[in-house]
Amino acid sequence: MIPVVSALALEPEPHLVANECTACGARFFGRRAACAGCFNEAFTQATLPTEGEVVAFTIVAFAMPGVPTPYVAATVDLGGTKVQANIVGVEPTPDHVHLGQQVRLTTFGLGQDTHGTEAIGFGFTPIGD
Amino acid sequence: MSSGDVWILGITMTKFGKRPDVETDELAAEAALGALKDAGVTMKDIGVLAAGNLMGGALGIGQQVQKQIGQTGIPVFNVANACATGATALRTVIMAIKAGEADMGLAVGVEKLSGAGLLGGGASRYDKDTWTPRGTDGAIMPLDGRVGTAGMPGTFAQVGMEYGHKYGGVSFELFARISEKNHAHSVLNPLAAYNKAMPLEQIMGDIMIAYPNTRPMCSANCDGAAAAVLVSDAKLKTLDPDQRRRAVKISASVLTSDPYEEGCQVLPNVNTLTRRAAQQAYEQAGVSPTDLDLVELHDCFATAELVHYDNLMLCPEGGAVDFFESGKPFRDGALPVNVSGGLQSKGHPIAATGIANVWEIAHHLRGEAGDRQIEGAKLGLAHVIGLGSACGVHILEKAS
Ligand SMILES: [Zn+2]
Numbered sequence: 001m002i003p004v005v006s007a008l009a010l011e012p013e014p015h016l017v018a019n020e021c022t023a024c025g026a027r028f029f030g031r032r033a034a035c036a037g038c039f040n041e042a043f044t045q046a047t048l049p050t051e052g053e054v055v056a057f058t059i060v061a062f063a064m065p066g067v068p069t070p071y072v073a074a075t076v077d078l079g080g081t082k083v084q085a086n087i088v089g090v091e092p093t094p095d096h097v098h099l100g101q102q103v104r105l106t107t108f109g110l111g112q113d114t115h116g117t118e119a120i121g122f123g124f125t126p127i128g129d
Numbered sequence: 130m131s132s133g134d135v136w137i138l139g140i141t142m143t144k145f146g147k148r149p150d151v152e153t154d155e156l157a158a159e160a161a162l163g164a165l166k167d168a169g170v171t172m173k174d175i176g177v178l179a180a181g182n183l184m185g186g187a188l189g190i191g192q193q194v195q196k197q198i199g200q201t202g203i204p205v206f207n208v209a210n211a212c213a214t215g216a217t218a219l220r221t222v223i224m225a226i227k228a229g230e231a232d233m234g235l236a237v238g239v240e241k242l243s244g245a246g247l248l249g250g251g252a253s254r255y256d257k258d259t260w261t262p263r264g265t266d267g268a269i270m271p272l273d274g275r276v277g278t279a280g281m282p283g284t285f286a287q288v289g290m291e292y293g294h295k296y297g298g299v300s301f302e303l304f305a306r307i308s309e310k311n312h313a314h315s316v317l318n319p320l321a322a323y324n325k326a327m328p329l330e331q332i333m334g335d336i337m338i339a340y341p342n343t344r345p346m347c348s349a350n351c352d353g354a355a356a357a358v359l360v361s362d363a364k365l366k367t368l369d370p371d372q373r374r375r376a377v378k379i380s381a382s383v384l385t386s387d388p389y390e391e392g393c394q395v396l397p398n399v400n401t402l403t404r405r406a407a408q409q410a411y412e413q414a415g416v417s418p419t420d421l422d423l424v425e426l427h428d429c430f431a432t433a434e435l436v437h438y439d440n441l442m443l444c445p446e447g448g449a450v451d452f453f454e455s456g457k458p459f460r461d462g463a464l465p466v467n468v469s470g471g472l473q474s475k476g477h478p479i480a481a482t483g484i485a486n487v488w489e490i491a492h493h494l495r496g497e498a499g500d501r502q503i504e505g506a507k508l509g510l511a512h513v514i515g516l517g518s519a520c521g522v523h524i525l526e527k528a529s
Contacts, residue, residue, distance in 0.1 A: 005269075037389040055291055058283045058286035077392075113259050115259060
């Protein structure tokens, strides 16, 4: 198995990790030469909570080939750190997704390469709806 | 004694829409020649040229324009700043004049977008045979649509929804009514790509692109160009009274980028850099938002127009919905916004937009806007934003 992005850690349980500036605490997904907030060049890895709140969403009707539509894309606030991901496991309609919705991280397969390695994607699914 | 101000001496925009009859450089030349004629000068008078054509890549639109209208050996700056490219060309010429490097300059923006679909791609860098992490985020495949959205429609949809989450009061219908306003405004603009009013039901019933924006709530891809001749205060004083009479003062010219804030690299923050640009512009011009007679703001999507009422401080913080509901941004309201029809109806030929918005304001300040003239307009603001992000704000003042 291989995560779709380096920010997705699969063990022991799936969770997201961010590179956290050791000086100001700003968090980034992926490599940065220096902190965009304070220019410090040292980072440490921070584990993000797996539950959060939808602070913005959209339902996108058109996408590149291979991406099912419509899909719900959202900005999710995980304890003060925002992340962009799809909302999955719900009907992609405005009746089923709402601002302020509580969601939880979930993972799923995105297909295998020729060696049989499964790509693992992530999204968020509503809690308790 | 010169004030150090920079003035618009001549400015023009082409009709926006489909222009299969001309190449990009020819369309740019049409606008550039129009601006020179409007200014009553020739390329011989121009000391600096800044030009933008976002889809043209490394071709150097500035030099192509020179080959169409006059090669005099002057410095050329080819600029690119997403949807703020036109404003960046203006800003570049203004800086050159303010620095004393030239007393007259030409800014040009042009785009041919007719028939362009959803812009995307980047799939080729990924290896489907063996998943291999690429780039700073270690992605093994294109993320757009799989891990959120990277497209403009979905991004700007979220910008509007985020505002709703923060302050409340937004709905699909509210955003559609903002679009209805701009489409209604465009009826009076003969240069708009589309100049038909659209009933609310038609806007809401059209194809959904990215909820809550349907197709007519998105900026219209089209061809178009705009150009401006700018002049120093000292040089203007030496010109004919007829040229001076129609000159429009640039009271503020500001370009900002996105300062770091939590989340800004996840969902572009179009708010802070716009608010900062507006604050700086009001300060430079020595005016307040309530002094404005009209505003052209970057309504690349209906959802974007709402947040920019707030960012440009046309209303109290958090008051954008009330501002719209009050009727102020309608053309018969207290502070008309996008009387040109805006990007949703006038069209959005990307690199031309930041000069075309300024042309619209200048047109009203000169009292030449015909049927859509905002009577007695003396002060106006033009705003553009390019994702990434870059924000341009220009405040224009009628010559007194
Ligand atoms: Zn830092």
